[in-house]
Structures are given as C-alpha cells and as structure tokens.
Amino acid sequence: MTSTTSNPKSYFDIHTSGIGYIQRVREVPVKGGRKATPFLACTVAALVGPAQNPTRRYFDVRVSGAEAKQLVMPFIGIDDPQQRPLVRFRLGDLWIDPFRRPSGDPAASMKARLLKAELLERSALDEIEYHELLTRGIGYLNNPRMIPNGGDPFLSCSIAALAGPVDEPEYRYIETTVADDSAQHLVQRCIQAVEAKKKVLLAFTLNDMKAEAYVRSKGEHAGEVGGSLKSKLMRIGLIKVDGVQVYPLESTASASEDAPTSEETVNAEDESGGPQPTAATPAPVEEPAQAASF
Template identity: 45%
Template sequence: MTTSSQSNEKSYFDVHTTGLGFLKRIREVTPGGRKRDAFLACAISALTGTGDKPTYRYLDVRVSGSKAQELVRSYIADVEAGRPVLIQFRVSDTFSDVFVRTSGDKAGMPDATLKGRLLKAAALDLSVLQQMVQHRLDTRGLGYINRIARSQRDPSLRHCSLAMLNGSVDEPVYRYVNVDATDPAVVALLDQYSDDVQAKRKVLVSFRLEDLEASFFTRTKGENAGEHSPVMKSTLSYIGTIKVDGQEVYRDPSKIGHSEILPENAEVAPEVAGNDVPPQVDPPVDQSGEQPAVDSVPTAEASEPLAESAA
C-alpha cells in the first residue's frame, strides 16, 4: 500500500441519515460524572412519506458539528416560542434506544427513539414544504446481511436482518435493523445470495434504507428474558455493492464511477477484523418468515410537532 493510499484511508465506518425535519427541544445536557463535559442536544421531527400527508420520525441527537451547533443555538428563542424551524440535516451513528415514559397516559411504559450525532444542518424556508411531493428519510452505510426470510403472506416481499457497521474498523459496533425489501432488483439480489447468508458467510453490502424507525422487542429467552432491547425497522431500497467473504461479487453496473451511491469509506474498509459474522439479536426476524410484533414510536406523538408548527 502506498503512502498516498494510506493517507486517504479511513479507519472507521459511518452510518448517515439525512432528511428534512422540524427542530425541537434544544437544551444543554450535563452528564453525570466529573470528567464528562456538557454538550448541546436537540430533537428533530423528521418528515417522511407523501408531501401532503407526511408522518414523522423522532430523533434525539447530540449536536456535534461546530457549524451545526451555531445554527441550532441561533434558533433557541424560536423553538422555545413554538415557532416552526425547518432544517435539512445529516445525522451519523444512528441507533435506537429504549426509554421509559415518565408522563402522560403511557407513563411507566417502555418506548423507543432514534438517536445519533447531528453533523450538519441548514435552515430552510417553510415554503419548501409546498414543493415536496415525497419526503425521504435516507440512511446509508455498510452492513452485513445475516438473515433472510420470505414472507408467507406476500411472495414478492423479503424480510431480513441487517447489521450496520459503525465505529472503528478494528472494533466495529453493530447497529441492527429489521428491513423489508419489495423492490424487484433488491429482492433478486437477496435471493441470489441467500445461500451464502444461510451458510454464515460474511455477506457485506453497501445499502440505502428509507424511513428508518425506532423499535424495541422484549427478549423471550435466556438470562435477559423480559428485558426490552432496542432495534430499528426500515425498508431496504437499494444495494450498491456486495462482497462475500471479502470478495466483491456484485456492483451496480449503472452506477460504476458514481461515488455518491456508496458511503465515503465503502472502498477502504472491505473487511472487518475477525472471522465471525456479527452476532444475531433475539430475533430480528422469526423462523416463520414474518416480522414479530414489535412496538414502535406512536404516530400520535410523532405527529405532535406538526401540530405545534401549525399553531
């Protein structure tokens, strides 16, 4: 490996989620512990679905980018006054977290929310919403396909578990997401490499997800039975590349040379340290081939920010 290639090589994986949403709950957080610094946090009510009847995905994020911090702080007064602030955003390290509600009709009940780090944000005029036909909440990155199941109700649908790679290449963190695939091209690729997944070979893909959603499931066996564990749900809308045990076996022929279809580090981190595929959670997809019942963020709470905006 040359010096120039070494200087360009990245040593970490990124999962990026982008979209439009309303800025909410700006606050300074002071963690417990003497050596932990305070940080700026906010919430984003991300829009997804059709332009005339959008739904919302709630993200609770730490504001990491310096310019993003400046922008968020500049709108504190507007947010506190209930004025709508629309932003375009990029969030990294997206994951789902379980919490217990402390107020309202569901006080004491578990729920889940998306979390991450806000890297970039730009304010938009509300008139942009009038031009939107479809809101897209996109998530891109690299991950392992570790389970594929055919739907018993819809022959054209596939369920699978995707272990998204995040953090250091040497010691990655896996973010698990249950995904549905309906696009014929994606379904065909999953079917083509399902035997490799079944044989527990390392099937690494660059992917695009749509409409990421926080969820949780209750463990039913083992020493952690009864615990609520976070997971995410989404739609697998695109596969750009596939590697099986480190060897590239597929690349979208129509996008060769278009680097924007891949995460920034897709080409420099082809392998993860170790020989094992990522461990499976309990269980993202059950043996019957259908999604298990998983509680998700209630749409009523997710829709609340829009009601505030319209007020």
C-alpha cells in the same frame, strides 16, 4: 474510475439524511465537576411520506457539527411550533435506546449525532411531493427470508450495519423489508452464500428508519425492554462475498450516486482484517435471468 485506497477510512458510519424540524434544543449537563462541559442536544422531527400528510420520525441527537451548533444554539429554550426551524439534515452514528415509560409501557428512541443542518424556508415544502428519510452505510446481510403476510408475501432480511472504529467496530442491527425490485433480486442471489455461512457485505440505502420497542420474553433478560431498528431496503450499491466483490461487475459502476463513500469504507474494512481481493471481475454484467446466485 478507480478508487483510491492510500487514505483508507478509519471509521465506519451510518448516515441518515432528510428534512425535518429542530425542537427541544437544550444544553445537557455532564457529571465530572466544574470542568465538565455541557453538550448541545435537540430533537430532529424528520418528515417521511406524502407531503400532504407526512409521518414524523423523532431522533434525539447530540449536536456535533460546528456549523450545526451555530444554527441550533439560538433556539435554546424556544419550543413554539411556529418558530421551530425547518432544516435539511445529516445524522451519524445511529443507535437505539429502549426504555420503559412512566406508565410501564415499553418504548424506544432513535439517537444519533447531528453532523450537518441547513436552514430551509417553510415555502420549500411546497416544492416537495414525497419526503424520504435515507440511511446509507455498509453491513453484513443476515437471515434473508420470505414473510407469508397473509397470502401477500414479501422479502425481508436483517443488516448488521457497521459503526465505529474500523479496528473495533460495533453493529447496529436493522430489520428491513426489501422494497425495490432490483434489491429483491440481489438479496435473493445472496441467499445461498448466507446459508453457506459466507460473509456477505452490502453497501446499502434504506428509507424510513423507525424504532420499535418490545418486552423480552426469554433468557436472563426476560421482562426487560428491548428495541429494534426497522426500515425499507431501497438500494444495494455493492456486494462482497468473503471479501470478493461480486456486484457490480463493471468497474465503471462504482461511480454511481453513493458508491464512492461506501466502497472506500468497504476497502477500509477489508484492510483491517487482512488482505482480501477487491478488484472488479473483468466480465460483462449478467442479466438477472442468467444470474441465479453469487
């Protein structure tokens, strides 16, 4: 299967999908006089973890999708927990907003655009054993390292996820714990390239996105509240080192579950910075023991 690059993407996005409740539906006024049009907003309380006792991750979102607006609009002003709609959702353009609570404590909220929402019956929860909150996108690998963790070390890395126009993207920095064995192996293979200051681009899948607030202790912004996104790295669908695809090596591997969107976006990113090789190397996939690094 070959990917088509005649219509490259013009926009990088970070998509987060899962199941959760819609609450605090409201119209937000916009400054600008009588012609200013308020926008529709709500909170998505995403469910994560075991179905019997899930955690909730809250996203403050602007409702962007036309169908999502139709679904959400009737719930303006209704916030009875028993009437909150249960939906399967997709968010885009994830970012973090740090702030200080009235008590003075630091806090941070996750913000995004609600692109799609599909109404679910609450009985649908009976068929779910574990809730996943999946985030997919592409970004650059930074600072892969082992964390001691009191004698139980784990692999961690930072991903600078790309968001916004291809010709002038922004970055969303996400600290991740590498939770999957295959992803651990691939990140370890990238360590030499990162240390050599090469650009290592990943198509990634994360689970359980959350926000963490802190108070800056150094520099001109000391004392101000900052925030970081944290998640678990579950899957790597594609790797490019300085624009050259090094994983997967089989051309057919690009037809995997979430690779088409990711690979098209990677091609768009390459084209924005000048021609770079994107063809897969015509060689068999190496076994883990034979491939120490890229």
